[in-house]
Amino acid sequence: MPGRSAATGVFAYGAAAGLAADLLLGDPRRGHPVAAFGRTAGAVEKLLWHDHRGWGALHTALCAGGTAALGALAARTVRGRRTASIALTAASVWAVVGGTTLGREARAVGEALSAGDLDTARERLPHLCGRDPHSLDGPAMARAVVESVAENTSDAVVGALVWGAVAGVPGLVGFRAVNTLDAMVGHKSPRYRRFGWASARLDDLAGWPGARLTAVLATVAGGDPRGAVRAWRADAAEHPSPNAGPVEASFAGALGVRLGGTLSYGGRVEHRPVLNGEGRDVDVADIERAVRLSRRVTGLTLAACVGGRLVMGAIKRRRI
DSSP, rough: OHHHHHHHHHHHHHHHHHHHHHHHHOSSSSSSSSHHHHHHHHHHHHHOOSSHHHHHHHHHIIIHHHHHHHHHHHHTTTOOHHHHHHHHHHHHHHHOHHHHHHHHHHHHHHHHTTTTTTHHHHHHHHGGGGGGGGOOOHHHHHHHHHHHHHHHIIIIHHHHHHHEEEEEEHHHHHHHHHHHHHHHSSSSSSSTTTTTHHHHHHHHHHHHHHHHHHHHHHHHHHHHOOOOOOHHHHGGGGGGTTTTHHHHHHHHHTTBBEEEEEEEETEEEEEEEEETSBOOOOOOOHHHHHHHHHHHHHHHHHHHHHHHHHHHHHHHHHHH
């Protein structure tokens, strides 16, 4: 049908333009939509917070559902206008993906580690992950950066594009809302163990397809496909996160390094399983290798999403 073909074209051109904007400009310097969403979600939390799953589910429904509804309204407003629809898709992709900023922050920590400046590295590490930087030495920070690049390739890029391919602008902004809520309230602290339960479970569900696609593409684009598959099959299920496990394991195998082990979040020590135990310890040079792998995965994701839409469109046309 022409309508489906046109919609695929809108997504393809809009997503490509949005990724190009991210590559050239990075995240918006001021007035970032994700930051605005975070402030709004925080205000809603102040009104609704109770130590109860039901109130947390309401918070998730209002924040994530409301964001997806606004995306749907915006898409409906420009429906039938090809240029405007492409521009809206491009702006949405630029707002929700964060591949360039991810690479920039990872490289900043890597440069500090290469210079032996551990204090600067510890200052920059919280831009990437929530670990306690003061408990980490240089090699441990390098490992944390590689793990963060792997996980955020799925969360900040691939997952959003997958849902954009499935549901357009509402899928793009809805996925980012869900992922942001999980980062805000989904962790197992005393305050959020019950209130954040719905956000954490919804993030697991929404992130499932993007995490598997990330793992597949990291296997294809990495330097050791067999090692990536072996680490994914052997170790991913042992990770406490159903989505981070496949992603980090496949990156570990593709890069030939060993990830996982003991880490600390806000003074809370966790002993995570080792991923790709046959690999070597992470060194600083692996940060750049991880960033480059992330970039290759991003390009392949765009191709896979556009190709997937074309295949599904062809299947539907045959059934009509």
